[in-house]
Amino acid sequence: MRQKVLLFGLILIGLITCFVTGCKEEKSTAHAAFYYWKTTFLLDKSQAALLKDGAANQLYLRLFDVIWDEQKNDVRPNAIISINQDVHQFHIVPVIYITNKTFEKLTPGQIEPLAEKVNKLINEIMTQNKVSYRCVQIDCDWTTGTKNRYFSFLKAFKAVNKKQLEATIRLHQIKYADRTGVPPVDKGLLMFYNMGKLSGQLKQRNSIYNATDASKYISYLPTYQLPLDIALPLFSWAIQIREGKVIQLYGKIGQKELSDQDNFQQTAQSNVYKANKSFYLSGLYIKENDLFKLEDVNPKLLNVAAKQLSKHLAHLENRNIIYYELSTVAASALEAKDIKEVSAHF
Structure with missing residues (x-):
């Protein structure tokens, strides 16, 4: 009898506690961060404030690209970042982008030397700017044909760098993991964007993010053999369409340019938007009657994406939610509370 009374008392206490607290869900342990992808690092006041207040100064900073030089028949660094301000207050993860063509061209004997060169340049840049780091992220859209060489590079780099290693993961690499393989790294970074089809059809779904196309991939997430951080889109682009065909994709043409009634x-x-005349816009040729379809991401859409994705992820404490990227017009339209609200879904 005493046990029943005790059990009843515990249940009653639980109900009262739930009533008082509103039965709140377990608090998110996710951490927000931003990418920065420009070749010159210099934050304006609004960017610095968003980074500090929205992401506690967590920054994934692209340092340089690695490309294949056809003339020299060898790899070389490209677009090395120029850091034009003090960065000691930021918590920086170096990011290196490597073209898939690099691994198409590399011989097995060039893989280890490349890992050493990449590690050396990272350390030179970080030391020059008096920044310590604990993790490196490698970004490469590898294929089944380059998988072995890329994975060998990751192993060689990890051996020489000796820090935590992350690799970016595209959605198709989640769905077809049995073909594309799982990279030998400590953690993956799922790029949850660029999932739709670029099309001249004006009513085509948003190709940056839409729930319909996302649903084709997310069911494969729970079985993926890497812990995953998440990258969410924070950018826009304009698709130039001429006579029903896609001509080009422009990240630098946005709402401001398309709202110029003299031109559109x-x-x-x-x-x-429809071009009123033929003209040049920042060196880009635009023909009269060209159509520009603006695709962007706003806080409402980000919340939809986060809510959809979070339901399918394996549990991970202290997951990083990284927004791509800090220097865009889309980022300037956000406030810290927007970032915190989206990140809280994880």
């Missing part, structure tokens, strides 16, 4: 008129579809 808005169509019945609110995110599609």
